[in-house]
Amino acid sequence: MATKHEQIIQHIISLSVGSKISVRQIAKDLNVSDGTAYRAIKEAENQGIVSTIERVGTIRIERKKKENIEQLTFAEIVNIIDGQVLGGSDGLHKTLSKFVIGAMQLDAMMRYTQANSLLIVGNRYKAHELALNAGAAVLITGGFDTEEHIKKLADEQKLPIISTSYDSYTVAAMINRAIYDQLIKKEIVFVGDIATSFEASHFLRVKDTIAKWYELNEKSSHSRFPVVDNKLRVVGMVSSKDIVGKDREIAIERVMSKNPQVVQARTSLASVAHTMVWEGIELVPVVDQAHHLQGVVSRQDVLKAMQQIQRQPQVGETIDDIITSNLEESSDDESVFESKVIPQMTNQLGTLSNGVFTSLITEASNRLLMKVKKADITIENLTVYFTKPVQIDSMLLIKPRLLDVGRLYAKIDVEVFNENQLVGKGLILAQLINR
Incomplete structure (x- = not known):
């Protein structure tokens, strides 16, 4: 229940x-x-x-589909710009397709104002009225109000008319930033995006016998199955090592491993990949907040998703994307990397930020491991030493060196130089995610 x-x-x-x-x-x-x-x-x-x-x-409001995540509702716009809803609150759930800044003559403005758009304008009452009649919402900048008959029109049309104290340029920049942030979120893969659904998942119940495990094992591509109680809550896991050599009539609850690792639909791909490597497991149950089974995610699912991400064009650039695109192999040595310190990589003092420095040595180490072991890495321990500040426009040489590498772990020493002077070092202990 x-x-x-x-x-x-x-x-x-x-x-x-x-x-x-x-x-x-x-x-x-x-x-x-x-x-x-x-x-x-x-x-x-x-x-x-x-x-x-x-x-x-x-x-x-309507939950946005992943492919349409860059679109915002009028309700979200109100929160972004600290706005006040003057009328048309019944239309706040609607999605805007574009926004138009009304800084032109009235007839020219209306040519660009379409249904489901948002007109950003000052205290121009006629523009407010014409936009609502054209099916567009209105955002009034400068903290201005509007006339009562326009508010009533907004209620009738179920189109929001919103007021904000910000100017038009600031509002446009805030909405642009919100759309850009959503585009970045679109590229983040969650377990719910790649998991096998509940209907297609194989699982066992606590009262099933080991014989049932053998039946599922013949149908499935893996040998690890979640175990659920009579309310479909995950209470254990069973793998081949749990049942080997045991009588087939024994109940699953007597041989299962209790308190298994689980994830939720909003767990990130990176997090579940780390769990699988750390625990050495091939499959993890996906549960809701009440621990009910929602599906499963396998190591094959994770690897396939990671490969697809690398093939997709990037829509929104994060700081990590900027760092990655700015890091290149040295023309003299393939195991040495170069990076120019651009404005986005600096702090308020105009020197290389500590976080960016850490990302640079991590990315250089990851590329070295890709060459040597064809594996990605997940950082377990990282020690960083800063010896000198690095100015904007400096050209860095990053030299990662493998100290030790095995089947599951690698130790990497990284030195960073600017004009032949050592400016920092890093020592990384990483787990390998083999492809």
Whole structure:
């Protein structure tokens, strides 16, 4: 049976997009405490199915698909720009396709203002009215208000009209940044994106016998299976080493390994890869917050996803992407790398930031291991020494050197030079993720 928390989440999902949600109403409808309702609404907000807006309340919004994550709802815009909703709050769940800055004559402005767009403009009442009639929402900059009949029109059209104290340029920059941040998130792969669904997963129940394991083993590409109780909660794992040499009529619960490693759908690909390497396991169950089985993720799933990521064009650049693209092999020695210190890599003093320095030696070490062992690395221990500050526009030479390498671990010593002077060192202990 589902917990009260899960029942509230399912109730919220069943509500139509645009519905208003309150703690008190949820508690009354489902006969739960205000605290339980509040925690469930916060979880729904984390899942992207509701949005809370000051002076408006909490509304049900449509969860964005991964391929459309760069699009924002008007509700998210309100939160980004600290806005105040003047009218049309029933349309806050809608998604905007583009925004237009109204810094031109009225007729020219309207040529660019389309349905589902957002017009950013000052206290030009006629522009507000024409935009709403064209199916566009309105964002009024400079903290200005609008006329009452325009607010009523916004309510009728179910299109938000929002006011913010920021100027047009600042607002456009904030929305651009939000879209850019979402594009970066689009490239982050989570377990839920690659896992085998519950319906397609093989699992055992606690009362099954070892004979059932042999049946599943013939159907599956792996030999490790989650074990669930009568409520489908994961309580153990069974692999070939647990059942070898044992009578086939013995119950699974007597031979399973208890308290197994599990992950959730929002666990990152990097995290589950580290868990698999660290624990030496080929398959991990995917569970929800109540520990119910949602699916499984295998080592093959992780490796396939990592290969696909490397083949995809990057849409949003993170600092790591900038560092990686700026690191090149030396023309004199393939095991030595060069990198120019560009503005994005510096701190407020104009010198190389400590975090970027760490990323440089980590990336150089990773590339060296790819050549030697055809393996990625996950850092277990990292010691860094800084000896001199590095100025902007400096050309660094990064020299990673293998001290020891085995099947699972590698030790790497890294020296960093600027104009033949040693400016820093690093000592890395890393686990290998073999391809």
